[in-house]
Amino acid sequence: MVHLFIAGELARRQCPVHQKPAPGGTCRLAERPGLPLRRAIEQKLQARHRASSLIKGLNRALVAFSGGVDSTLILRLAHEELGSNAVAVTAVSPSLARSDLAAAQDIAREIGVAHELLESTETEDPRYRRNDPQRCYFCKTNVYQAIIDFAGQEGFTWILDGTNADDLGDHRPGLRAAREHGVRSPLQEAGIGKEETRAWARELGLSNWDRPANACLSSRVPYGSEVTPAKLAQIEQAEAALRELGFKELRVRHHDQVARIEVTRDQLPRAIEQGDLITKAMRQAGFSYATVDLAGFRSGSMNDVLRKR
CATH class of the missing domain: 3.30.300 (GMP Synthetase; Chain A, domain 3)
Known part of the structure; x- marks a missing residue:
């Protein structure tokens, strides 16, 4: 079911789809001038279909899983589309807070998906430790290589991450590392941003749909x-x-x-x-x-x- 909230006074009163109070604001699609509500709903459904279809065609996939809402949504969709052929992997190092690791483990159990923990060694890399503006690139290079090595051992053919369309607007050198290592980003490729990601996660009943964004x-x-x-x-x-x-x-x-x-x-x-x-x-x-x-x-x-x- 699609939750789509129209801009203006109506958004503060009710959802035009469900005729009940709209929780949490407006949808950017509906705010675009001149775009009919029906077309906005169609675009949202099409974007979701693109993301799900991309995952469905991947055979076996590892999900680079941080426990945040973006990678959680991807993990849930992968579990729906691929079943036991989807596995979560979390890179563990001193840069990952223990509370974040525990939250990721809880969410993986909530979804019912296998969850592997991999030791990553980015904090031993002098390029990472020197901490210039490319630090994230060297971090992700280490992490994705560890995941690729695990994928080769276990027979997985694809790696997915939770990058969304809004992530392209900030300084994120880690995205370059993802592309260089062949990582797929279904949300970004389908044009789904953070707001839509949270809305979809909420509709699916994911308990961390409103978890604040975090970073290493x-x-x-x-x-x-x-x-x-x-x-x-x-x-x-x-x-x-x-x-x-x-x-x-x-x-x-x-x-x-x-x-x-x-x-x-x-x-x-x-x-x-x-x-x-x-x-x-x-x-x-x-x-x-x-x-x-x-x-x-x-x-x-x-x-x-x-x-x-």
Whole structure:
């Protein structure tokens, strides 16, 4: 069933398809001027059909699975289309928080699909550790090579990932590594963006459909500052402490002795109120100082320095 919400006042009152309150805003397809509702629905269904058909024709496939909503949707579709010929694989290294690994394992069990954990060695690669703007490329090169090696051993012919159409608009050198290693991206290839991905995941009953976007722990280290397992452990501990304090969408950016904390703007007053607890938690994680970024949470904020060039 397609959930499609029309722009304007109607969207705030009801879904034109189901005649009930529209949860969570508007659909970008319906917002396009002059595009009839029927055509918008047709385009959404066609995009979904393209993604499912792509997967159905792949015989046996591994899904590079992070536990985020994008790769979860792909895993669910692969399980539907390929059954036991679809298997989730998660690369485990110091750059993956243990809480993210546990969440991925829970989701794989929820879907009912086999889940393999592969050791990846990107943190041992000096090109990755030096942390220039191509770090993600070297990370994914290591990860995809580990998955390709596993695929060859187990007789899998394809690798899928959760890249969606909106991912093409940011600095993502990892996408180049995916293409070089023959990884297929059904959502991106079908033209399905993040909003549509979440809507589809919700309709399928996936429990993490609204999980905030996340990235590897290395994304918290400024370019030019070496990535080390010790720094990644600090970041993981610090972010876990903030979640225990009730913050959900957050980042702890590692600036040597300083933990620069990003929370959503509506949570900034609470972060200030809990300043003593936060400072204590950051010190326990190994930082000397804690600071709250007044600009609030921004996914990919470390790329700001690249946009200014």
